[in-house]
Amino acid sequence: MISVVILGAGNVATHLFKAFYKAENIVVNQWFNRTLKSIDFYKNMVDVTDSLSSLKPADIYIIAVSDDAIMKLSEQLPFENKLVVHTSGSVGLYDLDKKNHRGVFYPLQTFSKDATIGFENVPICIETANKNDFKTLKLLAESINSKSYRVNSEQRSALHLAAVFVNNFTNQLYRIGHEITESTSTEFDILKPLILETANKIQNLSPFMAQTGPAKRNDKKTIKKHLKKLEGSPHKAIYEMLTNSIQKTHGRKKL
Numbered sequence: 294m295i296s297v298v299i300l301g302a303g304n305v306a307t308h309l310f311k312a313f314y315k316a317e318n319i320v321v322n323q324w325f326n327r328t329l330k331s332i333d334f335y336k337n338m339v340d341v342t343d344s345l346s347s348l349k350p351a352d353i354y355i356i357a358v359s360d361d362a363i364m365k366l367s368e369q370l371p372f373e374n375k376l377v378v379h380t381s382g383s384v385g386l387y388d389l390d391k392k393n394h395r396g397v398f399y400p401l402q403t404f405s406k407d408a409t410i411g412f413e414n415v416p417i418c419i420e421t422a423n424k425n426d427f428k429t430l431k432l433l434a435e436s437i438n439s440k441s442y443r444v445n446s447e448q449r450s451a452l453h454l455a456a457v458f459v460n461n462f463t464n465q466l467y468r469i470g471h472e473i474t475e476s477t478s479t480e481f482d483i484l485k486p487l488i489l490e491t492a493n494k495i496q497n498l499s500p501f502m503a504q505t506g507p508a509k510r511n512d513k514k515t516i517k518k519h520l521k522k523l524e525g526s527p528h529k530a531i532y533e534m535l536t537n538s539i540q541k542t543h544g545r546k547k548l
């Protein structure tokens with residue numbers, strides 16, 4: 294049995310709690326948040342607290358708070374020589390206070406409190422300073438059916454940067470697409486099969502091979518028409534930048 298204490302009550306902490314709660318060989322000894330309001334709902338399932346001085350013993354303490362708050366919270370923990378991990382893609386392993394064993398348990402997925410996600414679809418990137426702690430975190434990941442990967446700080450940081458491109462930026466492009474369709478009262482839903490196929494296609498083809506469209510084909514007239522439609526819009530610069538990026542990748546001349 295692995296015992297854990299969760300610190301934080303946001304998107305990641307809440308999904309981790311639900312997965313740990315269901316797992317057979319994990320027990321959540323306590324759930325801490327600086328404000329009780331967000332975890333009060335779970336008080337019949339787990340011991341909840343807003344007091345760091347009353348934290349219970351556990352094998353692993355998981356800090357799933359905002360990136361900027363991780364370092365200070367780790368310094369405020371009132372114990373030593375325990376395994377303390379954070380869940381961030383960008384915060385350093387050594388930003389955690391050195392009085393405890395340090396680790397990273399970075400779930401490479403997008404989590405929103407109201408969106409369900411199965412942890413079998415969540416790769417966990419693990420970084421630790423020592424081998425035994427890695428084994429413990431690997432077992433924790435396995436216990437919620439997640440595949441785990443041992444990564445170093447440089448690799449985790451590269452994964453996080455890539456994740457911003459493939460998830461956050463892509464999602465912002467969906468939003469722009471939504472705005473464009475709404476401006477002519479066209480249903481955004483008509484684009485959804487295309488969105489799904491774009492993601493499905495790169496499961497078997499490289500992103501390079503999967504690219505299509507006017508920029509890759511160098512259809513100058515079509516590109517000009519699109520740019521004309523975007524005249525005066527802040528999206529024009531994004532269109533030009535991405536078109537140039539695709540043309541450079543595929544050996545075409547700049548716009």
Ligand SMILES: NC(=O)c1ccc[n+]([C@@H]2O[C@H](COP(=O)([O-])OP(=O)(O)OC[C@H]3O[C@@H](n4cnc5c(N)ncnc54)[C@H](OP(=O)(O)O)[C@@H]3O)[C@@H](O)[C@H]2O)c1
Nearest residue numbers: 301302303304305327328357358359360362380381403404
């Ligand atoms: N969301 C994702 O998709 C995702 C994916 C992978 C990794 N992560 C990482 O997981 C961690 C948590 O992200 P999240 O999206 O779950 O965050 P979130 O939903 O914004 O929740 C933030 C949590 O941090 C707490 N917090 C903020 N400032 C604090 C402070 N100064 N002291 C103590 N607690 C503080 C908040 O407490 P209150 O409730 O009191 O405000 C809240 O519980 C981050 O390191 C993030 O990089 C997120």
